[in-house]
Amino acid sequence: MRLAKNSHPFMYNYKPLSENFVNALGIMYRRYYSSYPRKKNLRENRLNVTRFNNVVSQLPPRFNAEDLCGVLYFQDDPYVCLELFNYASQQPRFRHEVPSYYMVIKKLGRAKLYDEMDGIVKQVFAIPTIGSVALFNMMICFYVKGRKLTRAVNVFRHMRKSAVLGCRPSIRTYNLLFGSLLSKGSNTYINRMYMETVRCLFKQMVDDGIEPDIFSLNTMIKGYIDSLHVNDALRIFHQMAVVYSCKPNSNSYDYLIHGLCCQGRTRNARELYEEMKNKGFVPSGKAYNSLVNSLAMGGEFEEAVRILWEMNEKRRLTDLITYRTLLDEICRHGNVGKAMRLLEELQNKRILDWCTYKELLYVVKDDFGNSDDR
Structure with a gap:
């Protein structure tokens, strides 16, 4: 058979597929893929019907909100709790009360079922x-843990607009919001933005007659430190006992010592450090490390070494950066031998493990050599 012009050599004998063959292929395709289980929707309600029926059977014929709470309390399946709550809502002459709302929200919040x-x-x-301070605070608490800040703020606004005086925000409400707003990491710009909101909330709290506690005041100090407003942090610190009748604790001093050292105000940091010790507080590892670094970079090596030994006596963890900064600054001022002796002493007293000792030793030798004091 002669091929047509411009035709493919394998296409001249082509025959179209019959209709029966196409139908057979379709049947085989459907049978093959129907044997695979379909993917379940992630939001599908995984309700255990048998367990739910058993729970319903435990309720009395005419149960009230107290009976419902008693059954919900012993259920660890949040889907069963939610279905039981909805089942009770459909019963005639039944009304939910604050305890039943509290119980079901607690179960759903712990399971992180925020949409439900x-x-x-x-x-x-x-x-x-309907509502109470404990109920609304629990809502805010779960929303804060789930990083649902907008929803937490909506609950706060509802509390302020509530006609029930017992539902107004409390000191715990503000502390939950303070903690959520100031837990955005170490980005100074972001902390500065959120600090303006925290400042307004704090002023609103004081204007409403709510006395700040040690947690809220320390949160303000930490927020000002993280946003580089050290003077504002010092202002809050000095107002704690005079204005708010709340004495500073160890966290108050730790935040300020760290913030002052970060800005090179070593003298003020040392004054707070001495005041802290006189009151019987022990600085945290972060405050100790900041102070040693600041003293070393300021050339006060003797004081930095003394605080370093004190830090180890108080069993506070010393960062590798602190060791390296102290040794580098000593060597940079021409005291390589002194730095080597300090390093050997730290290793002999087993303050440094072998790997850390070798790492610091190689750094000193590579940067400054192995010479004596010059």
Whole structure:
């Protein structure tokens, strides 16, 4: 058979597939892929129906909110708790009360089922007479843990607008918001942005007649330190006992010592360090490391070494950066032999492990050689 012009040599004998053959292929395709289980929706409600029926059977014929809370308390399956809550809502002459809302939100929040929890929260918001400080604070607490800051703020606004005086924000409400706003990492720009919001919340709290406690004041100090407003942190520190009748604790001093050292204000940091010790507080490892680094970079090697030994006596962990900064600054001022003797003494007293000792030794030799004092 002669091929047509411009035709493919393998296409001249082509025959179209029959309709029966195409139908057979379709049947085989459907049978093959239908044998595979379908992927379940991640949001599919994994309700154990048998367990739910057993729980329902434990309720009395005409149960109230107290009976429902007693059953919910012993259930560890959040889906069963949610279904039981909805089942109770459909019963005639049944009304949910604060304990039943509290219990189901607690179960859903612990399971991190925030979408399901939102539905219950909206029900609470829809009833003006329902609510309590403990209930709303728990909502904020779970939203804060789940990084749902917008939802936490919505609960806070609802508390302020509530007609029930017992639902107004408390000191714990503000502390939860302070902690969530100031836990955004070490980015100074972000901390500065959120610190403005925290400042407004703090002023609002004081204007509402809520007395700040040690946690809220320390949070303000830490927030100012992280946003590089050290003078504002010192202002809060000096107002603690005079204005707010709240004495500083070890955390108050630790935050300030670290912040002052970061800005090179070693003299002020040492004054707070001595005041802290006189009051019987022991600085944290972060405060100790900051002070040793600041003293070393300021050329006060004797004082830095003394605080380093004190730090080890108090069993505070010394960072590798602190050791390296102290040794580098001693060597940079022409005291290589002194740095080597300090390094040997640290290793002989087993303060440094062998790997850390070798690493520091190689750094000193590579940067400054192995010469004596010059």
